[in-house]
Each structure stands twice: as structure tokens, then as C-alpha cells.
Amino acid sequence: MALGEFDLIARYFDRGPARRALLGIGDDCALLRPETPGAVLAITTDMLVCDRHFMADAPPASVGYKALAVNLSDLAAMGARPLAFTLAIALPRVDEAWLEAFSRGMFELADQSACELIGGDTTCGPLTISITALGEVPAGAALRRDAGQPGDDLWVSGALGGAAFAVREALAARPLPVGHPALERMERPQPRLALGMALRHLARAAIDLSDGLASDLGHVLSRSRLGAELDWTTIPVEPCLSGLAEADRQALALAGGDDYELLFSAASENRVAIAALGERLGVPLTRIGVLTAGSGLRIRDARGHTLTLSSGGFDHFA
């Protein structure tokens, strides 16, 4: 028996009366009240298309997890606390096993992040997932791309290149074994929510790394009207890539996307506090360069030579 749209929502997405929202799934709109007096709303939307942002045979629990994770990562990059999200999904057919796992993966991260599904839309169509996440951040405390200052240290969380390596291997029909750390990075990126919130008063500019370090740093530089210098030898590369040639590691860590780590700038007087924050959260935080007056990105390698990237990162229409 075909499962109708409303049955599908009831079975896989509606978990009963809203806990945080005033009104959740089942009306024309959800109703939500910001929780902290004086906070402003942070709103982000990301769309994932099958065969472009995930593979058709990707584990559906990971697809559900990642679809929410990439949105929560945007909240993290603003220093926002998650509140709620909506899900719009087009499905080519009702595949109950797929939907069960998809919703399970999505709710796993939603529950971890105290972020409630409050509404959305399901329809028939090529598999496409669009999530809008809402968070809140104290007025004036958001980490904006345009807030960098010349002389700021540049920091990055975690290690880079793992997700791009897993994408590359999958596209080359050399899929990594289940449990491989790079595959985990690709399928289940960890939005750095606690870090983003803790950086509200320590960092200036911030962005999450979705398109690749060079490309995403470029957005900060262009919005802050600054340049930057990076030291390749300090950039944290995913340990499982240590066997690769250096050029390979550079391409993956500098131009590969999908790691969803945070890149942020901060005044140098905050170095000790930021290092302590990383210790406290158990998140590696590494200083990789500085913002400079002027424009352009210079990356120096171990010999002091300037690195040239063949691609500025990953542009969805390039």
C-alpha cells in the first residue's frame, strides 16, 4: 500500500507535541519564540542533491545526519545556539527503510544539538533535501565574515582534507572501508557548535569550511577587505593522509571541501585563552597564519616558497 504524504510525515518526522516551539509540525506554520532576551535569530539554508552532495548509495542515516550537520555548521560559524529546523524533502518514491534510517540519523544529531524539527514539506521528485536551521545569538556577538582586523591570528579547528580524500576515493571507485576516519569526516561532519558559541567573545571573523580552506578564507578576506598569509607547515592535515605525497596533501587540505571545521580570526592577545578553550572542549585549535592589510592570500611552504593552487576551491557551477 502506498504511504501518503501525511502518513509519511506522521510515521517518520512527527514526534508529537513540540517541546521547544510553541507549535510544531501539523499547522500552516510553526510558531517559535526566541529564548534569550535581546538575542537575534540566525537563519541558514542548505540544499543537498543526490549524486552531487551525497551518493545515491550513501547510508541514509548518514545522509540525514549530514543534511542537518551542514546547516548546524553554519550556525556554529556565527556563534549561534541552535533552536529549530525545517526539512523539505523530495523523494522519488516512498522507500520506508531509507526513510527510517534517514530520519534516525537526522534526529540523532538534532537531539545531540537540542535542535527541534518544527515543520517542512515532503513531496515527490528527484531526491533533494533542503533544511533551514534557526538559532539565536546575543545581539552584537555574532561572528561575521566581515569582522576580521589586520594583524588578527587565523585559527582552524580540527584537521583538514579528510572529507575531500573520501570524496576523491569514492569518485575514483576506490571507496574507503566503513569506519575509515576520512569516510566518517565525509559522511558525519561534526558541527562545531560548542566552539562557535565559546568563541563569541574571543574571535572576530569566522566561517565554516565547506568549499575548502583557500576558497572559504577568500570569503572572509573579501568581506573584511583584507589579505592573509598562511604557513603550510602549521596547517593541521587529517592524520590518515600522512602517506600521501605532499602535493596531494596540500590540494586536499587547502582546496578540498566538506570538512566543516571552523576558520576564525582573533586578536593575538587571545592566544592563551583560545588554546585553553580548545583544551577544555577537546577540539584541536591551530594557529595557521595572520590577516594582513591589503588583499590576496599567500601560502608559504616549508622552504618559504609561495604555494600556487590549481583551483581556488570548489565552486558548485564551475
Added chain:
Amino acid sequence: MALGEFDLIARYFDRGPARRALLGIGDDCALLRPETPGAVLAITTDMLVCDRHFMADAPPASVGYKALAVNLSDLAAMGARPLAFTLAIALPRVDEAWLEAFSRGMFELADQSACELIGGDTTCGPLTISITALGEVPAGAALRRDAGQPGDDLWVSGALGGAAFAVREALAARPLPVGHPALERMERPQPRLALGMALRHLARAAIDLSDGLASDLGHVLSRSRLGAELDWTTIPVEPCLSGLAEADRQALALAGGDDYELLFSAASENRVAIAALGERLGVPLTRIGVLTAGSGLRIRDARGHTLTLSSGGFDHFA
């Protein structure tokens, strides 16, 4: 030359610094502050898929208009005032003429409705549009589907069946001529925003008619735990359908979707005020039945017989 994602956003969607939002397009999140003290946020998401919700050869300005209109209609049905929206769009290729017209149609309605585009996502994929609209409504004043009371009058705005007639003719390869009123209803539904806001203190339950009168009224009945009686002879049918057989008109007006009129319930002591409101707004408002204790929907025809519909409306997976 291929237009990249960021160029595309700059050219067709970014209209400069945000006017209403604290921060608009171009950062990880938009930042928005609710405007009215004590108001709560109303949030809705609708996804439109090419060849399902609109035809591939539909005028792109109408597609842009409609994609926003169906979301604003959900705000109207809650009595909410629009604030802002995000747009996620997957495009099979960059077609600049299509994008120019799409964004023009979308912004035409956005400007009319004082609703600002504050962010979103563009990607490559089968043509799919997902909009999330945010509005605000005074706390406790939202028109909820579960707020109907036995004995409430049932009212509907405008006239029904036009959009469904245009869909039917298009699917039968008998497309209506440009300017035909039913085609206008299908391509450019008018979200009843002023009506929804004015009904905050006159109506109880409300819903917008997207799936068809019988189906959408069914949602109100199920959430309000009530039944309803409608009088077919009072239901306002789109005038351009007057030449059709009565069974045809009944199917289109009772089970056809996509009109985006408001259906609402109100205490009978508000009849005069509601009629005056319709006059003031220039929106026909018609009393079509009553909510009853119990359950089920009964529709009586001109001879007092109960109508039976072959379908309860339009279910996207049926």
C-alpha cells in the same frame, strides 16, 4: 562563460545590504530580529518540484512568484505578517534568461509583501525550489487549525476551482490562453496576507487551500476534533467555470487544490464584522457552512442530498 555559484547569487539574488534583516545574503547565516515586542515567529517551508508543482515551460516569472506565494499563503493562514525568506534552488544549468525572469517574479511579490530575501543556497541539480518564509504574529493571536469551536461559521475567501481547472486543462494538452483568469489563479495565486492579519481577532481556526477544500477542511476538523456541514449552493466557484457541468464544478471547487484562498472558522457574532472586513479589503468572503460537534464532513447539494467525492483531495504520494 559559465557563471559560478557566487556570481549567480550576486547577479540575480543579492540586492545589496539588507534593509530589514541585521545581516542578509553573504555570511554563514542571516541575522534577523523580530520587530514587534511580544510577537512570536511563524515559520513555514514549501518545496516546488519542476513537472510536479509547475510545468517545465511555465513562465519563469510566474514560477518565482508562485514559489514565494505558496509560502506567504501559509503565513497568511496563521495571521502572520511576513518578515523575510530564504531560497534554496537546484538548477540543471545556468540559464540566465530563466533566472532573470524567475528572480523578477519572486521579487515582485517579495516587494509587494515587504518580505526580504535574506539568504539561501544555489546548487546544480534537477530544478527544485525550496523557500522558508518567516513572519511574526502577536503571542496568542495566531490562527491555528486546532482552534475551531462547534457552532463556528465556516468562511472562505475568493472563489474556488480556477487553479485546478487550469491544471486539468494543461495536463490534457488544452492550455488556457495567456490572461485567462483560471491560468492567473494557477500561476499567480494571491496570498491573503492582509486578510489573515485582520482576522487575528475575528476568526478562530484557519488554513489556506492548497490541497482542496475538502482535504484542507479535513485537517481543521481532525486538529479541532470536530465535524462540519457545508452547503454546496453557497460555495463560491470561480466565475469562469460557469459553463461546466455541475459535477465538474463540484470536483474542481471541492477537491481541486492550488487556489490559496483562506478557509476560516469564526463565532457567529462576528458575521457583520467579517462581512465589513471583506468589503474594506475588496476580498469576497462567503459563509459556506458550520463546524459541528462529532466528526466527518457532510456537503449538501441543492436538493439537500449529501455529496460524495471520489477523492478526498490531492495527496502528493497518492
